Amino acid sequence: MGIVSRKEREKEEMRRLILEAALRLFREKGYDGVSIRNIAEAIEYSPATIYLYYKDKSEIFFALQYEAAAVKRDHLMPVASIENPWERLVEFGRRYVDFGMKHPDLYDLLFITLTPMDSIENQECWQLGIAIHAFFAETVQACVDARYFKSTDTETIAYTLWCHAHGLVSLFIRERMRMYPEEKREELAKKSFAMMVKMAESL
Amino acid sequence: MGIVSRKEREKEEMRRLILEAALRLFREKGYDGVSIRNIAEAIEYSPATIYLYYKDKSEIFFALQYEAAAVKRDHLMPVASIENPWERLVEFGRRYVDFGMKHPDLYDLLFITLTPMDSIENQECWQLGIAIHAFFAETVQACVDARYFKSTDTETIAYTLWCHAHGLVSLFIRERMRMYPEEKREELAKKSFAMMVKMAESL
DNA sequence: GCATTTACTAAACACTGTTCATTAAATTTG
DNA sequence: CAAATTTAATGAACAGTGTTTAGTAAATGC
Numbered sequence: 491m492g493i494v495s496r497k498e499r500e501k502e503e504m505r506r507l508i509l510e511a512a513l514r515l516f517r518e519k520g521y522d523g524v525s526i527r528n529i530a531e532a533i534e535y536s537p538a539t540i541y542l543y544y545k546d547k548s549e550i551f552f553a554l555q556y557e558a559a560a561v562k563r564d565h566l567m568p569v570a571s572i573e574n575p576w577e578r579l580v581e582f583g584r585r586y587v588d589f590g591m592k593h594p595d596l597y598d599l600l601f602i603t604l605t606p607m608d609s610i611e612n613q614e615c616w617q618l619g620i621a622i623h624a625f626f627a628e629t630v631q632a633c634v635d636a637r638y639f640k641s642t643d644t645e646t647i648a649y650t651l652w653c654h655a656h657g658l659v660s661l662f663i664r665e666r667m668r669m670y671p672e673e674k675r676e677e678l679a680k681k682s683f684a685m686m687v688k689m690a691e692s693l
Numbered sequence: 694m695g696i697v698s699r700k701e702r703e704k705e706e707m708r709r710l711i712l713e714a715a716l717r718l719f720r721e722k723g724y725d726g727v728s729i730r731n732i733a734e735a736i737e738y739s740p741a742t743i744y745l746y747y748k749d750k751s752e753i754f755f756a757l758q759y760e761a762a763a764v765k766r767d768h769l770m771p772v773a774s775i776e777n778p779w780e781r782l783v784e785f786g787r788r789y790v791d792f793g794m795k796h797p798d799l800y801d802l803l804f805i806t807l808t809p810m811d812s813i814e815n816q817e818c819w820q821l822g823i824a825i826h827a828f829f830a831e832t833v834q835a836c837v838d839a840r841y842f843k844s845t846d847t848e849t850i851a852y853t854l855w856c857h858a859h860g861l862v863s864l865f866i867r868e869r870m871r872m873y874p875e876e877k878r879e880e881l882a883k884k885s886f887a888m889m890v891k892m893a894e895s896l
Numbered sequence: 897g898c899a900t901t902t903a904c905t906a907a908a909c910a911c912t913g914t915t916c917a918t919t920a921a922a923t924t925t926g
Numbered sequence: 927c928a929a930a931t932t933t934a935a936t937g938a939a940c941a942g943t944g945t946t947t948a949g950t951a952a953a954t955g956c
Contacts, residue, residue, distance in 0.1 A: 653861045653864060657855070657860030657861070660805070685850070689892040693888075
């Protein structure tokens with residue numbers, strides 16, 4: 491292997507170094523709480539060096555959002571092997587909520603953060619997200635096809651289920667459950683999920 | 694009226710001036726997109742003057758969050774006059790979603806923004822929010838008492854309904870419905886609300 | 897009229913994202 | 927091998943941020 495490929499490898503290593511430092515810092519202090527200077531300090535390089543590997547702060551954000559989408563995919567896609575569409579759907583939902591609770595910063599990155607959403611459609615992370623959503627929509631369609639619901643409005647069913655799951659996770663991780671005592675919050679979330687499953691059964 | 698009361702009045706007018714400029718700017722550019730200097734420029738005072746009326750930027754945020762909660766209360770509380778608890782609940786939900794769609798920045802302020810939530814329990818805005826939530830919980834309780842649901846787990850029912858409504862609004866205003874064509878999004882939201890009402894009927 | 901309080905601000909401090917000229921090292925060329 | 931060139935990294939700067947402080951000028955109290 492010539493020096494060209496070594497250079498490329500080193501460049502890739504540097505990008506990883508930046509990304510890992512950024513992810514760790516973002517998890518600790520949030521996107522706005524971390525500066526390029528903080529990241530540079532963490533990897534013991536000058537701030538200007540970061541700009542040799544990423545165009546700006548938002549590009550680091552996009553790269554991390556892709557990582558987050560990949561973690562989410564690995565967390566959810568195992569349910570693809572479940573034959574029964576209804577069981578597959580329920581397990582998908584359970585894992586979606588579980589992902590949000592276990593990785594609040596990644597969930598935030600994917601579904602709440604507003605930052606630079608302008609050209610997101612062109613980003614890899616978006617493509618990955620679309621693919622996972624498509625799998626979800628197909629699973630709902632499979633349930634409709636197998637007459638698991640009275641309604642046949644697949645799109646609305648899928649969206650309604652997503653709304654509930656997203657509301658569940660985002661109220662939790664954005665600290666809007668303070669009217670419930672800390673130790674009851676997770677239990678309430680579990681009960682609500684179960685209730686939604688029951689409601690969906692008679693949908 | 695002595696000059697003391699005039700001074701107080703002037704102080705109050707100044708606070709209003711700051712708040713109105715801040716609210717307008719926050720709506721246009723978001724909390725992070727607006728600087729103290731921007732607000733100062735808008736009201737034609739120096740940045741330091743702002744600090745004579747508000748301790749820091751987060752106090753302006755709290756004041757605005759209180760205004761937002763008041764707008765929300767005015768938008769929702771008229772339903773208190775609806776006698777039938779189920780009709781009251783449905784109308785409350787409709788207006789909750791409507792408030793979020795009509796005032797995305799206020800909704801954001803109340804239910805999504807993370808900013809300085811540390812000591813929020815002591816803030817007026819939180820008390821107001823708690824009161825509105827309590828009214829919602831009481832309405833659900835009234836429905837349970839009147840046997841509108843099979844389930845009697847009031848807390849979980851209320852929370853589940855809230856999750857769905859919040860998910861609906863927050864996915865919309867945080868731009869996570871891009872997989873649906875722009876012109877279909879609001880219709881989908883309406884359909885989903887209707888579906889949730891139907892589901893709740895058979896809860 | 898003079899002392900005091902009030903209202904306000906210019907300037908500074910320590911940050912931020914980002915750019916650019918410069919340096920030092922690695923690589924290619926003669 | 928030495929000279930020329932490309933590459934990698936940075937120090938310093940620019941324009942912005944939230945916030946504090948010292949100082950001024952006007953309004954008020956005596």
